[in-house]
Every structure is written in structure tokens, then in C-alpha cells.
Amino acid sequence: MASKKRSRKELFAQGNDAVVEGALLSGCTFYAGYPITPSTEIAEGMAARLPYVPDGVFIQMEDEIASLGAAIGASLAGRKAMTATSGPGFSLMQEHIGYACMVEAPLVIVNVMRGGPSTGLPTSPAQGDVQQARWGTHGDHSIIVLSASNVQECLEMTVTAFNFAEKYRTPVILLLDEVTAHTRERLVIPEAGEVEILSRVAPSMPPEWYVPYEDGLRGVPPMPAMGSGYRYHVTGLTHDRNGFPTSRPDEVQALISRQFRKIDQFFYDIQLTESYLCDDAEVAVVAYGCVARSARLAVDLAREQGVRAGLLHLKTLFPFPRPAVEAVLRTCPRVVVPEMNMGQISREVKRVNNGLAAVRTVNRIDGQIITPQEILKPLLRG
Amino acid sequence: MAAITELIHDYLRHNKKFPHVLCAGCGHGIVLGALIRSIHSLGLSKDDVVLVAGIGCSGRVAVYVDFNTVHTCHGRALTVATGIKMANPKLKVIALMGDGDALAIGGNHFIHAARRNIGITALVLNNSIYGMTGGQASPASPTGSMSTTTPLGQLERSFDVVDLGLACGAGYVARATAMHALLLGKLLEEALTRPGFCLVEVRTPCPTQYGRKNGFKTAVEMYRWYKERAVKRERWDSLPEDQRAQSFPIGVFRDAPQPGLEERYYAACSRVQEKTSCQQSQ
Ligand code: SF4
Numbered sequence: 001m002a003s004k005k006r007s008r009k010e011l012f013a014q015g016n017d018a019v020v021e022g023a024l025l026s027g028c029t030f031y032a033g034y035p036i037t038p039s040t041e042i043a044e045g046m047a048a049r050l051p052y053v054p055d056g057v058f059i060q061m062e063d064e065i066a067s068l069g070a071a072i073g074a075s076l077a078g079r080k081a082m083t084a085t086s087g088p089g090f091s092l093m094q095e096h097i098g099y100a101c102m103v104e105a106p107l108v109i110v111n112v113m114r115g116g117p118s119t120g121l122p123t124s125p126a127q128g129d130v131q132q133a134r135w136g137t138h139g140d141h142s143i144i145v146l147s148a149s150n151v152q153e154c155l156e157m158t159v160t161a162f163n164f165a166e167k168y169r170t171p172v173i174l175l176l177d178e179v180t181a182h183t184r185e186r187l188v189i190p191e192a193g194e195v196e197i198l199s200r201v202a203p204s205m206p207p208e209w210y211v212p213y214e215d216g217l218r219g220v221p222p223m224p225a226m227g228s229g230y231r232y233h234v235t236g237l238t239h240d241r242n243g244f245p246t247s248r249p250d251e252v253q254a255l256i257s258r259q260f261r262k263i264d265q266f267f268y269d270i271q272l273t274e275s276y277l278c279d280d281a282e283v284a285v286v287a288y289g290c291v292a293r294s295a296r297l298a299v300d301l302a303r304e305q306g307v308r309a310g311l312l313h314l315k316t317l318f319p320f321p322r323p324a325v326e327a328v329l330r331t332c333p334r335v336v337v338p339e340m341n342m343g344q345i346s347r348e349v350k351r352v353n354n355g356l357a358a359v360r361t362v363n364r365i366d367g368q369i370i371t372p373q374e375i376l377k378p379l380l381r382g
Numbered sequence: 383m384a385a386i387t388e389l390i391h392d393y394l395r396h397n398k399k400f401p402h403v404l405c406a407g408c409g410h411g412i413v414l415g416a417l418i419r420s421i422h423s424l425g426l427s428k429d430d431v432v433l434v435a436g437i438g439c440s441g442r443v444a445v446y447v448d449f450n451t452v453h454t455c456h457g458r459a460l461t462v463a464t465g466i467k468m469a470n471p472k473l474k475v476i477a478l479m480g481d482g483d484a485l486a487i488g489g490n491h492f493i494h495a496a497r498r499n500i501g502i503t504a505l506v507l508n509n510s511i512y513g514m515t516g517g518q519a520s521p522a523s524p525t526g527s528m529s530t531t532t533p534l535g536q537l538e539r540s541f542d543v544v545d546l547g548l549a550c551g552a553g554y555v556a557r558a559t560a561m562h563a564l565l566l567g568k569l570l571e572e573a574l575t576r577p578g579f580c581l582v583e584v585r586t587p588c589p590t591q592y593g594r595k596n597g598f599k600t601a602v603e604m605y606r607w608y609k610e611r612a613v614k615r616e617r618w619d620s621l622p623e624d625q626r627a628q629s630f631p632i633g634v635f636r637d638a639p640q641p642g643l644e645e646r647y648y649a650a651c652s653r654v655q656e657k658t659s660c661q662q663s664q
Contacts, residue, residue: 030469051651052658057468059647062494066461069454069491073434073465076452077473081465099455226450226466227473229429233395233445235453244398244445245453 009189015154015181016084019110019174020045021189022158023082026197028108030057030081032070034089037122038178039112042084064089068096068109075105076234078225080162080199084110087120090129091136097171098137099236101259104213104221106165106200108158110174112181113289115367124367125178127289130344133173134318140256142263144172144270145318149292151185157315163198164270168263169220175317177340179290179369203230212243213255219262264319271321274313275328277303281310283379284332286325286349288314291338291370298375309379320348329356336378338362338370393418393428395448403442407593407601409560409586413507414443416563417476420570432475434463436483439514439588440507444478457488460495463502471501471644474574481508481522485541489521496550499578501642503570504552506543506581509588517591528595544635547581553639554580557632560587561608565632576639585612585630 011017019042023031031046043060050056057074061067064085071081085093090111100107113129115121129136133145144164148157154176161172203210203222212232213221224230237245238252246252263270277299278284287295292313302309312328314321329335329349335357337346346361353359360378364370404410421431428449435444437456444451450473454462463477477495484492484506495502511529512518519529519536522543526535547555554576558566566584573580585608587593589601598604615633618626 030465032465051654054655056651057647059464059468061461061464062490065458066464066491066494069458069461070465070468073452073462073467074469075465076462077466077469079469081469095455096458099458225470226432227429227470231428231448231450233398233451233453235445236455237453242397 008191011187011189012184013151013187014041014184015148015151015176016041016112017045018151018154018187019084019158019176020049021187022155023108023162024049024053025155025190025192025195026080026159026162027199028080028082028162029053029055030071030074030079031083032059032061032067032074032081033083033085034061034064034067036086036089038114038181039084039086039110041181042110046082064092065096068093068100071107072096072100072103072105075107076103076226078228080106080166082108082110084112086112087114087116087129088118090132094136097143098139098141100171101137101141101143102236103234104169104223104259105171106169106223107171108161108165108174109171110158110176112176112178114178115365121367123178125290125340125369126365126367127177127291127340127344128365129175130317130341131347133175142260143318144168144170144263144316145175146172146272147175147288147315147317148180149289149313150180151183151187153315154180155187155189159195159197160272163196166198166200167220168266169200169223170263175289177289202228207231211241213239213241215241215254215258219258219265267319267323270316270319271324272315273321273324274315275324276311276313278310278312278328278331280308281332282308283334283336284310284312284328285336285338285375285379286312286314286328286345287338288317288345291340294370294372295338295375297372298379301372301376302379305380307380314345317345320352322352325349326352329353333357335359336362336375338375340364340370389418389422393422393448394446398446402446404439405590407587407589407604408439409509409584409588410440410443410507412560412563413505413566413584413586414447416566417505417570418447420567420574424571424574426474426574430472430474432463432466432473434459434466434475434477436479436488438480438483438512440478440480441483457483457486457491459483460488460491460502460504464495464500467501468644468647471648474503475501476503476505476574478505478507481506481510481543482512482520485521485543485546493546493550496547496552496579496581498643499551499553499640501578501644503573503580503582505570506583507586508543508583509586509592511588511592513588513591517595543581543583547583548636552581552636553578554637555635556581557583557585557635559585559608559612559632561605562612562632569634572634572637576637577645578639578642580639
């Protein structure tokens with residue numbers, strides 16, 4: 001930089017650009033991907049920027065299976081790695097999502113949701129991959145799923161995704177939708193040092209004492225970079241604490257329950273929500289992604305008309321932010337859950353509701369965003 | 383013998399409980415032995431060697447050796463290996479795959495890894511069958527061969543791993559059999575020292591699944607078959623057509639390596655980085 005005095009950079013940018021900025025800010029130095037609408041700008045941004053980052057690697061792979069495979073390899077080799085995709089590509093990634101969970105490889109997967117199923121609506125928004133993000137890969141596993149509702153949040157949640165991935169040694173899925181990814185608005189890029197950036201903990205003991213999958217208080221074993229002298233075995237098979245395949249019931253149980261515990265016990269750290277005018281609300285909206293923006297305006301409009309409405313904006317989708325949702329269900333007699341799907345988060349809301357409130361859904365699956373007016377209607381009428 | 387025992391102590395994992403999963407007579411152990419000897423004679427550090435394996439009987443051998451070892455999903459060894467090599471080009475990355483692994487479910491990765499010339503040594507252990515799942519036909523099962531999924535005999539044609547590697551542009555392509563352990567060791571040494579994508583196919587007997595279904599009474603009979611049918615490439619080229627059909631060539635088929643993708647990528651990056659830092663300092 002020519003001038004020493006650096007001011008915060010402001011851009012007019014789309015959500016996909018913000019993901020790129022967030023990733024680079026987080027110290028991401030590896031991207032592997034495959035072109036797919038509406039996430040391609042993330043790959044293009046990383047391809048343009050990474051060659052200028054020390055040791056930055058961009059590689060275009062032959063498909064999404066290979067993309068996530070390469071990101072896993074890079075993660076094992078010590079890199080902060082990312083891939084981005086959309087619906088059909090996300091389906092292809094499910095195999096390696098399970099592998100990344102099993103070998104506890106920290107990495108970030110961005111899925112810009114478009115209309116489905118199948119090729120569906122490549123250029124239109126949807127929120128149809130929410131439950132797939134949670135349960136898409138086979139087998140019981142825990143995972144972190146985040147969302148973002150505007151351009152600035154795309155940057156912030158990308159940073160959060162990397163931090164959670166590194167802190168908990170897990171793949172983290174960031175769900176965007178086509179509208180959030182392609183909307184252009186003001187983006188403020190924080191300076192390095194302005195945001196907290198976390199990195200995985202490397203083992204500090206001598207290599208011969210290292211037990212790769214040893215349990216501890218946090219349940220997150222330290223992770224060496226491949227080639228640093230800590231040789232161990234990585235496998236998608238159920239393994240014992242040394243990393244060797246096992247089918248002994250006690251060892252299987254210990255592994256899988258630790259992998260759940262390492263995420264679930266830190267729910268207070270992971271479950272990010274934002275509550276807007278919920279304190280005195282008689283009716284509340286629970287929303288995420290671009291729908292949360294419509295919901296916020298709907299709440300304002302309802303208040304103008306004398307209805308005490310509020311919004312619980314979910315930024316973390318899984319582990320499902322039960323405490324925050326329960327609080328709203330307990331205080332508001334009526335809760336509205338608008339989504340661009342047939343009811344994927346409303347299932348979760350109803351699951352924790354237990355008869356506390358009357359839950360109504362607003363669903364759209366025609367590739368159009370849900371407007372404030374559509375959310376306003378159920379807010380006004382009981 | 384003493385030297386071999388020493389190598390066993392050096393390279394096999396002490397804390398991994400034996401016995402291993404392979405059947406008596408399986409060729410995979412011979413291949414692993416040859417791999418260990420060639421790594422040893424090249425003087426590579428165990429910390430720098432990454433063995434990435436796929437799924438199947440071949441995939442299971444990685445766990446026994448004291449390198450950085452990765453047992454990936456079925457067919458995906460080359461994808462993970464590509465990520466590792468691009469992330470840290472100093473590592474010697476070896477992808478060890480079976481024939482079904484590399485050519486069926488992983489076929490797309492195989493042709494693209496060869497095309498992009500990533501600096502990986504790809505080792506295909508070809509036993510012409512899916513051994514671990516109980517003997518189903520693979521893309522390398524010869525036409526007419528028997529398996530549990532081809533009760534009428536294999537009607538499809540099979541892939542020739544070497545031809546495929548050559549067609550996809552691999553810079554080094556070679557073949558040996560488990561019966562030719564010394565040749566195999568030499569080929570592996572060459573492959574491990576060449577830049578770019580290097581392919582070594584090893585025909586290895588699966589007496590349990592392939593042998594029993596295809597008229598081989600013992601494992602020894604299979605090894606004998608390999609010994610008789612495998613012909614040095616130089617000699618095979620001059621054989622008459624009918625004798626060629628009865629045999630297959632072994633040896634080196636291409637030795638024209640080019641700098642690997644990782645080398646070219648980092649070189650290109652440092653060029654653009656230099657340029658920008660020059661512009662900035664002006
Ligand atoms: S089934 Fe065949 S390939 Fe597998 S271990 Fe037995 S002999 Fe070897």
C-alpha cells in the first residue's frame with residue numbers, strides 16, 4: 001500500500017462478493033469449486049484474488065464431489081478451505097459432507113439456494129435446502145448451518161462460518177439464497193484486526209504422544225497440518241481414538257457421541273439470533289435469509305397499524321436455536337414463520353412449540369421472494 | 383531377511399493391531415512391500431509421504447503404514463490427494479486405488495487428474511473385480527469373465543488402465559504385476575521421482591473372489607498365470623497378433639514427464655505477485 005493511512009473500504013457489492021471478502025478476511029487460502037448459478041461469482045472472485053494472497057490456491061475441479069474432496073485435502077494439509085455451490089451441486093457434495101464430519105475437517109461450504117428440486121429454477125431464489133443442509137448426508141451427525149439476509153451479513157457470516165469451523169473442527173454450511181447473493185448494496189470491509197479470527201488448535205505435545213482423536217473437555221481434538229511430523233490415519237470408517245477403524249460398540253459410541261457433544265454443548269456460542277421488537281410483541285415472525293428483510297418491514301408496518309409485532313431473525317439454523325425460539329413462543333400468543341419452501345424451519349418451530357403458541361406459516365415455492373405485505377396479513381389478522 | 387524385518391519395524395505401524403484384513407494369497411501385500419522398499423531406497427522422510435487410498439481391499443492397506451495416511455470415500459482418493467498436493471507441494475502424494483475405485487466410481491476424477499497433470503503418483507491395484515463386496519464385475523473385468531453380477535459372463539468390454547492413462551495425458555505410465563515385485567519397485571521409484579501425474583498399474587491377483595470364479599484352483603496358479611502372460615513391453619510389441627491376445631505388456635509405456643500443475647500454479651502466482659509489488663514500489 002502506498003499510503004500508510006488506511007480507511008475502511010466501502011464497496012457497492014453483491015452478496016457473493018461479500019462472501020469472497022469474508023473468506024479472505026478469515027484467512028482462507030484455498031478454494032476448490034465448480035461453476036454453478038447462482039454461486040459462480042464466489043468462484044470467480046476467489047479465482048481473481050487468491051493468486052495475490054501468499055500461498056493462495058484456487059482450483060477448478062471436475063465436479064462438486066471433487067471440489068469438496070479437494071477442500072478436505074487442503075484442510076487436512078493445514079489450510080483454511082472453502083467451496084461454494086448451489087442446489088444440484090450441493091446434492092453432489094453430500095457424500096463428502098459426511099466424510100468431513102467423520103474426519104472432523106474444518107471447512108466452509110456456501111450453498112446459494114435456488115429453486116428445486118433437480119435443476120429447478122437456476123436463477124430464482126428459494127430456501128428449499130434447509131433440511132438437506134442438516135440431514136442431507138447419510139448417518140447420524142451433528143453440523144453447523146448458518147444463514148445470511150443481506151450483503152453485509154454475507155461477509156460477517158462467512159467470517160463466523162470459518163471461525164466455527166476452526167473452533168469446532170467441523171464443516172460449516174452457509175446457506176444463502178439467490179436474492180441475497182445477487183443483491184447489490186453497500187458493503188463495509190472491516191480492517192484486519194477489527195474482527196476476531198480464530199484458527200484451529202495444533203497439537204503441542206511431541207508427535208509420539210499425539211492421540212489424533214482423543215476426547216477432552218471441549219471434545220475437539222487438536223489438529224496438526226499434514227507434513228508437520230504428526231503422522232496419523234484419517235478414515236471415513238468409524239475409528240478409535242488413534243484413528244484406526246473399529247467396530248467395537250463402546251468405541252463407536254464414544255466417537256459419535258463426542259462428535260455430537262463437541263457442537264451441541266456449545267449451543268450458546270453457536271446459536272446466533274437477532275431479536276427485533278420482540279419484548280412486548282403479541283405476534284412474532286421467525287424468519288431467516290432474505291425473508292427476514294421482508295419480515296422486518298412487515299413488523300414496522302404492523303406497528304404503524306397498532307399491532308405489537310416483533311421479529312426473531314435466525315442466523316444460525318442448526319443446531320436449531322431452541323432457547324431463543326422458545327422464549328418467543330412463550331411470550332407471543334401468535335407466531336408466523338414465512339419461508340420460501342413448504343415449511344422446513346416451521347417444522348422445527350412446531351417441534352419446540354409444544355402447544356405454547358399458535359404457529360402459522362407463509363410459504364412460497366414459485367421462485368419469488370415473500371413480500372412484506374404477505375407477512376403483514378397474518379400479523380394483522382389473528 | 384534381516385533388512386526386510388528392519389523395514390517392517392520402520393514402516394509398519396506398531397500401534398495398529400494386526401492381523402490385517404487381506405486374504406492369504408492376495409497380491410496387495412506384495413504391492414505395499416514394493417512401495418515401502420522404493421520409498422525407503424529413495425530416502426524419503428515418512429513425514430513427507432502422504433498415502434491417500436480409496437475404498438475396497440486396496441483402500442485398506444493404507445492404515446498399516448506409518449506415513450500420513452488418508453482413507454477416503456469410494457473413488458475419491460484423487461480429489462483429496464489433489465487438495466493436499468495443491469495445498470502443500472512439498473509432500474509426496476501417492477493415491478492408491480483399486481480398479482473399480484479408480485475407473486468406475488472415480489473414473490471422472492482419474493481422467494481429470496491425468497489431464498491437469500497434478501503431481502501425484504497414482505497407483506492402480508487392478509485385480510479385475512470388486513473383492514471386498516464379494517466379487518462383482520468391475521470396469522477392468524475381461525470380457526467373458528465370471529462374477530456374481532455377470533452370471534452369463536462379462537458381456538461388456540474392459541478398460542485398459544495403461545491405454546486410458548496414455549490417452550488422458552499422464553506423463554509417466556507403467557505397468558507391472560504382483561508377480562514382478564522387483565520391476566514394480568523400480569517403476570515406483572521412477573514414478574515417485576518424476577514431476578506431474580504418474581500412473582503405475584499393478585495387476586494383482588484376487589484368488590478369493592476373481593480366482594475362484596474363473597477357474598483358478600489356487601493362488602499359486604494365479605501367480606503362475608501372471609508370470610506366463612506378462613511380457614516385457616519391448617518384446618510384446620514384436621509379438622504376432624494372436625500371441626498378443628494371449629498376453630499383456632508390462633514395463634514403461636511413456637516417460638515424458640512435465641512440470642506438475644502445482645509447480646506451474648505457484649510459479650504463475652509468484653510472477654503476478656512480483657509484478658504487483660514492483661508496481662506498488664514504483
Ligand atoms: S478379496 Fe481378493 S483383493 Fe480382497 S483381500 Fe481377498 S484376495 Fe485380496
